[in-house]
Amino acid sequence: MSRSPDLAALTDRSPHGIAGAFGRAIRSGELAPGERLPTVREVAVELGVSPATVSAAWQALRRTGVVVSRGRAGTFVQETPRPWLSPRQRGLVGASLGGLRMDLSRGTPDPELLPSLGPAFGRVSARAGTGVYQDEPVLPQLRSVLEATWPYDAEVITVVDGATDGVARVLEQCVRLGDRVALESPGYPPFLDLVESLGAEIVPMAMDAAGVRPESLRAALDARPVALVLQPRAQNPTGISMSPERAQVLADVLARRRHQSVPLIVEDDHSGAISTSPDVSLGTFLPERVVHVRSFSKSHGPDLRIAALGGPAEVLDPLVARRMLGPGWTSRMVQTILHDLLTQARSMDEVSEARRQYFGRQRDLVARLAEQGMELGTPDGINLWLPVYDERAALLHLAAAGIRVAGGTPFFPGAESAPHIRITSGLVDPEHAAEVATAVAAAAVEDRP
Template sequence: MELEISGRSAAEIASSLRTLVERGMLPPGGSLPSVRALADRLGVNRNTVVAAYGELARAGVVESRGRGGTRVLDRAEVAQEGFAADTVLRDVGTGNPDPDLIPGFLPALTAMAGRPVLYGEPVIDPGLERWATAWMSEDLAPSAPARLTITSGAGDAVERLFADVLTRGDAVALEDPCFLTSIHTVRLGGYRPVPVPVDDQGMTVDGLRAALQQGVRAVLCTPRAQNPTGASLSADRAEALRDLLREHPYVLVIEDDHFSMLSRAPLHSLIGPEHRRWALIRSVSKFLGPDMCLAVTASDPDTADRLATRLTPGTTWVSHLLQRLTHTLVADPAVTEGIARASAHYAERNASFADRLTAHGVPTRAGDGLNLWVALPVPARAVTQQLMRRGWLARSGDEFVLSDASSARRLRLTVHDLDDTEAEQLAADIAAAVRAVRGRPVRAEVG
């Protein structure tokens, strides 16, 4: 059936097509007519149709695939972190920190009282600014001038940074496999993700080189505790990436150091002292709790100005009450000692579970971070189905994938809150699930 497209101007044609999309007559993935065919049908210049398609692309309604034509974008939701709703299964795919290891707020709330903050005052609380300046400066190149910005979490900072330097269709280098929030941000922004493979030492040099050759305007990298793999940049890898980026000083490089104070690995940055556009982001959600929606961004002065401008139309500042609470907590030696204990706990429990899996015939190595990235000899989706029959809800690696087919044989597990008995049962059940998928007889497992 021929679509009823009308209009003489680019705006009219775009409006007609958008109506068809909204009414479901042009479904996600559906093809638009070629520019030539639609121009001939409507009796307009081809440039008019090109302009109409461009308007729809900028609005995130369609995307151009070159010789593959122009297609309606699929707005399907990206998988999100957190507990699965309405399940009786034990959820081992949450990506959450242990709530018992998050510091209590009541003493800090009592200690942080102060006068109200009014319009026109500095947007960063002075106490937090002093602490954050020292915290961020520890890992910045000495010659790199930096300014601080406070945002409502790392995702908020990344989204605003992208919005300032990118337009729809621009290419962005993302790690592959990738953090779910990053995939979601790029998809909603209408940017074109260019996958950069990740190995045990982090983002690969060949992968970044290929992405830069494709003209990416921004690079988003997790320098340590990469989610989902747990990889951290080695010193040699970071140096090689910096060497590569010297030829591209105006590509925006964003480092999301989300695990920061909990990480067991040193920070090796891919931001060189001569790089012109960069941002280092650290949120507090992993060690102070997901509800503490605050992140500190250190960036070059121009990027800081642009990020501050992006904050102006909406929330001009992050609540000073939240800033004061954050500062009161991180300045408390008892809290920082608790964070150190949490760091050791996550590392020990992940390493212990990796050893259990290895003993059950599923070789696993623990990286850094809250999760384990488990390689399987069979498709992960089939294993998760087997695990559901045994009472477990696990997460398949293909939810984090951009192009890396090997992720279809991975599980991302959050196991740090399992006791020894539960951990042994899960490890045994994973091994049994693998054997079941392979078609081998499954012997009874003892928890």
């Protein structure tokens, strides 16, 4: 049996107003996951509007992932989707994208700005490699390129199957049930879920425009975390890049705690070559306690599934040894392709152009938002973090306009969070910047008294 929120006092009976009313009912729990919504005709009769108006409201709810259509069975409040995803990742994934004009929710690079893989494939042997299982897991020529560009002198450099794989393997080595791990807040949802899945407690660290706040780091250290995870450049979701001066201050804060054990510091440089900021690392000051992770997903392609790790031997040697009892090594064919992409002039130029394009897109969208009265700093990388008055209302408003963005709630470790949205602004080309800015500015103040 279907239920409906109290619609008698609803003044805005447009598709957007109707979608907002049902969205609030779902958010408050008045309509539970899996519950069937009333039919289009029932709502149309109750509100005195046309069925087409209600259908448009249902489409907006589907676009934002709040409800799902099951054909003749009706429209239902979305239940937990995709059981293979961790809890906060599920919060970032909506229903079918049918009807959307722009999906700016994914945090993924523009496929058109990735370097062409054709030439690299052409220079890789047509046959799979025949190295023995016990061969060194990193190609020497790739290691040489990585060492030459690493932000500090790392004792060991190896490769794994993507940045999240690297961070997970490091934390799995040092985090035990009941431990504490310091994470940025807001931060990357899979890291929040990972720490909780290990049975550890999250210690949040607040940020400002230069990175983690020193006083927040001091407070986090008082909780004696065994590890802390930082994103030094193009932090996801905020786009903040740590300044060299802040890196020095944070390193000083950590160094003064030597009467305690200094936690292991894991740095996720996920945007790498498309970042416009300096390659900053606390490893410059504390190389014996820092594992720096450099991803090539944003710059060279997510499906390459390769990232580099550099850090102390006491941390990385056991990690490499453990991998030899599992996947063994990251495909040497993929390593060869990455080496080609990092050394060939054409692909290097393509990545440089992508970095320039992303910076221009961020700057253009921020400028257009300023014209709408929203003053923001230009972020690094491909994401824009924006405060809104009501998160769910903003998501519904943008979905009604055919634009999907990510809600901010999954990026916070606790239940209490300031309402935000994350926009993958790196996908917004100049031709659409004004349109997106107008829709975003309207959504940001939606439901404000």
